[in-house]
Ligand SMILES: [Zn+2]
C-alpha cells in the first residue's frame with residue numbers, strides 16, 4: 001500500500017465519500033505523470049487507463065488531493081492551473097511565449113510574505129513565487145528572428 005493512497009483513503013472516509021478505483025487511479029496518474037499537468041491533461045491520461053472517468057470527478061479529486069497536500073496547484077499564464085506532484089517548497093518559471101513551466105529552487109522569506117498577507121486581513125494557505133518571462137528556447141528564437 002502506497003502511503004499517499006492511504007492518505008487519500010483516510011481523507012475520503014473522513015468526508016464520508018467512497019474510496020473508488022477511479023479516485024485512486026486519478027491519484028496514481030498524477031504521480032506517474034510526474035510533471036506539471038492541467039486537469040484536462042490528467043483527465044486524458046486517466047481516461048486512457050480507465051474509461052468512464054468523468055472530468056468533474058477528476059476536478060473534484062484534484063481539489064481533494066490539493067487539500068490534503070498530495071498535489072500543489074500552480075496558477076499559470078492565462079489563469080489555467082496546473083497540478084504539481086512535487087509538494088515540497090519550490091517556485092516556478094512560466095514562459096509567457098510557449099507556456100513552459102519549470103521548477104526553480106531559491107530562498108524566499110515566506111514568513112515575511114505570509115505576515116504581510118495576514119496584515120491585509122488575508123488567511124493564507126501557502127505562498128509560492130511565479131517568475132514570468134521567456135524560457136531559454138523562446139529566447140534563442142527571439143534572438144534568431
Ligand atoms: Zn518558452
Ligand SMILES: [Zn+2]
Pocket residue numbers: 036084086090091092102103
Ligand atoms: Zn513544480
